[in-house]
Amino acid sequence: MVMNERRRALLLLEDATTFPGLAFGHVGERSGEAVFNTSMTGYQEILSDPSYRGQLVTLTSVHVGNYGINANDMESDRVQVAGLVVRSASRRASNFRATRTLEAWLCEHEIPGIMGVDTRAVTRHLRDRGAMMGMIVPDAAPDDIHAALERLKNVPRYEERDYVAECSVPAPRRVLLEETADPYVPLRVTLVGEETPWPERLLELPEVGVLDFGVKYSILRLLAESGFRVTVFPHDTAPETLLARELSGLLLSNGPGDPGRLGGAVERVRSLVGKVPIFGICLGHQILAQAVGGRTFKLKFGHRGPNQPVRVEATGRVQITSQNHGYTVELGETAQINERVEPVEVTHVNLNDRTVEGFALPTLRAFGLQHHPEAGPGPHDASEAFLDFRKVVMASRVL
């Protein structure tokens, strides 16, 4: 049967721990940072989220691929993860929205997967020892492991690579929303060059720029649905260029990699703080935090899942949020910006480990959220953030 014909494969971690399984998807060797995500739905969104670039993602949910892959749940235009580790991959896609199976999609994008893995054991290992480099090794015999481990040690570590450049748009792109027949995703994001004129009805709307460190389509869609005209800019766009566009607001997107490497981006953002309303999400939040004097550090194994409780300090209420980050921020109580001392307020706190989930410099109209208000996948509890951003932007325009 199918199971039987599959080739064996191994998940090898840099501490020499191995987890056997069977190859699925593209068959090939691939390394990356081994992380786990606890979402029970949304594998398509996760796999196409640029923030997972360079990572071997273990999904703790045991059945993956059940509802196949569809045209509208993409968070970018391709599979972004380095590889996928699952307990059980469905051979059949069952959903009216599905257009193909998970496996066919992975093959098409040449992304290797490994199935039949004791993913709970992988998760516990990463939880206890921390995130580490790993490798999917097809057809490995026990003697090969040593050689594979050598190869793994020679690939650049996750922290050493610059993934943002791989994800970012090369030139400014306009965000258009295209209607679909899908009741669950009635509007789909398309990116067009600036040579394409804005549709008439968008010209009235305030324009918001997105600095693209690996932006998810859900962010673009929610921004556009919030009543903005949205332009995506390359991650290294000069501040002067952005200011010259007279944007009503700027969103610093999510993205992959170690935020500590992004000194250039931090500098550019620092020169923009106070000059335009800024909203940072995830990596964007971490860049903003550094720009206002904070620092970032790596969490032991990160927050990746759909169920992270975040308390909104203004109301005391809890939002269940979607998260995907391996680093977090530490902030001072004040920030020195343009020779002035500005208060930094922690607006959101993670109730699991009390890390900062959101902060604000209200006087400078700069805000950051560590979690993903756009969900995709995950609960929509925090989606009000886009409305908040709009309120800030509109208030600024009146001024």
Add this chain to the structure above:
Amino acid sequence: MAWAQAVALRAGRARFPCRFHHLDNPVHSMPRRDDLQTILVLGSGPIVIGQACEFDYSGSQAVQALRREGYRVVLVNSNPATIMTDTELADATYIEPLTVPYVREVIRKERPDAILPTMGGQTALNLAKALHEEGVLAEFGVELIGAAYDVIERAEDRTLFKRAMEEIGVDMARSGFAHNLVEALDVVEQVGFPAILRPSFTMGGTGGNISYNRDEYEQYIRWALDASPTREVLVEESLIGWKEFELELMRDHMDNVVIICSIENLDPMGVHTGDSITVAPAQTLTDAEYQAMRDEAIAIIRKIGVETGGCNIQFAVCPRTGRRVVIEINPRVSRSSALASKATGFPIAKMAALLAVGFSLDEIPNDITRVTPASFEPVIDYTVVKIPRFTFEKFPGARPVLTTQMKSVGEVMSIGRSFPEAMMKATRSLETGRAGLVPLLAPPGEDGVPADVSSLREFFGDFLRVPGPDRFWYIADALGSGLSVDEVAELTGVDPWFLDQLLQVIELENEIKDWNRVGGHLESPEGQDLLLRAKRFGISDEELGRLLDRSELAVRQARLQAGLRPVYKKVDTCAAEFEAQTPYLYSTWERVDEVEVETSDRRVIILGGGPNRIGQGIEFDYCAVHGVKALREAGYETIMVNCNPETVSTDYDVPDRLYFEPLTFEDVMEIVEREKPTGVILQFGGQTPLKLALPLMRAGVRILGTHPDIIDKVEDRKRFGALIEQLGLQQPPGGTAQQFSEALQVARGVGYPVLVRPSYVLGGRAMQIIHEEDELLEFFEMARAAGGGGNILIDRFLDDAIEVDVDCIGDGEDFVIGGIMQHIEEAGVHSGDSACSLPPYSLAPEVVDTIAQQTVALARALGIVGLMNVQFAVRQGEVFVLEVNPRASRTIPYVSKSIGHPLAKYAARVMVGESLREIGFTTPVVPEHFAVKEAILPFKKFPGVDSLLGPEMKSTGEVMGIDSTFEGAFWRAQIAASNPLPSSGRVFVSVRDRDKAAVVEVARRLVDLGFEIVATRGTGSLLREQGLPVTHVNKVKEGRPHIVDRIINGQIAMVVNTTIGRQAIEDSRSIRRATVERDVPYFTTVAGARAAVGAMHAHSCSRALSVRSIQSYHASMNSD
């Protein structure tokens, strides 16, 4: 706006990691409500179809959580077989009827500040509603917490619910309400066929149905109108074939809402969710679909206004278009929330109780991780399957078809690291003799060559289209015979994903069979690889034995030789993201075992009772829990093994370690071998663990308590007969037979009527009273057809005898009577279905003494260590031993609560070596009060089934009435059983000849009480001869209007009808059916009628209604 108004909280320094502490909360927290001191918790009453021991689980959790927070807790529940009614749980416990007058009296006496009505199912919710409507809450200034009156109204009243959904733009099925037939016909015009009928304010879907045509519709609508207390029925667009989902939500007073669990029904819409195979988490929804459903659920809970606590919302999703409609909301904990709690490790009821008294979710730590807050959504890294347990075989005449009215009597849950693994574990947990995908049908086609699709479709058509208790196995047969996933999906409406998963199991099974056929060796590497793959799919050793033409033990041997063993993983709410503190385990076939077992010389495994079914219910869970509690108190490490998610025993707080596993030899042995316990206790879980006694003993497991050989000794006819003789006791003459000819001989020898049954039965399964040879032949053929090997037991049936049940405890040296219970119905009615009284209410003291002496003699002779139950029959002062059960019986909780001694706890201590002297229980306790147990029968759920009682048990549960007199206790028990005795009106009397003399006295007392007697010719003329006024009524055959017409017209307040012989039974069937449907109290024995009339008499000249707590009853006994 969150950011702009951000408070200047200086939490800026990330503190990581940081131990959770709920005082670590800033300004927003509202602590527990100090304005409340006393809280009244309402239980759910007796176990009925649709409301089982899940409410004992939720109620016990709530009571304990509230007490831990310092509240005084008062509890009312009429069901004695519950943990929640144990005296140490609540501060004051009332085993009283759950009706307004009785609860009002409790309120008057205890003056609670608030009532928590969300823990006792629909019963408690309806009662809370009635207490409000009748002004009781206002009168005593009592607040409803958890669910306010208007919330209950909005959630339960279909019109209000529909309006609320329209207001927030939530889609519902097309529908309309009908309050009478005319309206009903109007509505169905709009809705079309097939149409679904849902009566308002009922639970378990009572009276609900699907009708496909107008004739059916007119019939069903009448039932539905009758079933609704408000005579209101919702007629709905059929969503047959749509996928069904449930979400379990929690909300706190801060308006934080979290989803605890998503559940997907394998059976599509049209089957009540309680009767559906369900899977957690939902498997076939994309994130976009799931989040849209989640958003809608949160909007609904807010709109309905469930302020705090748990809530269950059901949705239907069209598989072709994704259209989603909401079906219903339950603003309380439910069967599904119990399942969700067990499926995720998140204790919904406990949390709901805390939220109801003012805590918010972020102030309560997650029970399992202890370092993160409860304000999160559990994620699970395994698959959970629930399969309902049916007992259609108990109700001949009931069609085994599943509809929107729930019919299952229990359920099992299993946990595996894949859907197939969980599914296969669940099938063997059911204990229906199918340890996997055992073929039930023989489809067309030669061996190995499948028939063509059209003949397969024809063959399987109705098996697949019509949902029934065995449909899952038919599906497996269909897939196995070559029908494609798409074909089966089309015929059943089951999502192809589930079918494809199942197909993978079938493909592997075929591969194993083929491999075996060509002579593969299990010991070869290939064989071991196959074995491992099979185990990873959850296929049991027994099933593998079937596939490989080998015994289970041979497979086990080969498996152990290859070193193939399961590993154990934890249920932790968080998919291993955080370390779990709570030892809640399941087996799976993975690589890493995450639970280290330290050796211990004080460790006991207690086996639970498996799925509830008629004959084995909550009573056994009660005993198992008591066993665990007693041994924990005695310093033992306790291990519970069970697979029933409804129970208290599977609350991970109860034992030191919980294994949520099937109760089979294979699964239990794996646990025994890793835990290496001091011993295993089997006698608390009823028949389920008892069946394992001999296999476990043979495998060298130490069984605590009475030696397993004793089970055989009392079941084996010859050995038992010898014992009776040796002790100089009497039993009804009888014998055993393998062949019909032998049976005939035995029956002739002892004389008719005879009582026949297969050996090793519980709940009187297949037991019958037989009056003539033809019937005997029929019985024999039936028993053989049912596949019953082994002996048939044949006994002389002692008609007109009084049956007596005795529970006894022994330590091997001393033997003490726990309680002697006199049955109210005569012998011949199964003891589980008969009302009974403790102490006996009419037996001569010397008879009671004889019974006590004989019981002790039996216990001594058997060397009982633990519990024993004996059934006696008393005829004309002579005592006969009917049956001995060397284990905890169904009556243990009732007896324990009546006498104020926890017998099951004592038994557990005795089994680990304590003596009764050390425990201090050396003399029997005979209370001065009376406790009457009454059985609850499910006939209303099975239209067309005869409600006559017999030796086969049919009841699902029981209630207890307790009072200073027998009559008072009987009266209360009848009210608690929703069978209140009338105080005026007409009583219909019709009895068989033998009862005529006895019924005169009953009739005379009824006349004295002011009742009018209505009788048919025979009984009527007899009563007239005795000078009693009697109104004539026609028998059904005698022309209209006849007695059934009068019952249906509500002109009869009570029925006394005894019959004998097949014809008379057949003739009177429509009478019994009408009384069931109209809730008219009816008595099919004169003894029952006599007790009723006594109670009615006592009530007519009684004092004001009063209530008394169990604690108070016990205290007065101890002070004696």
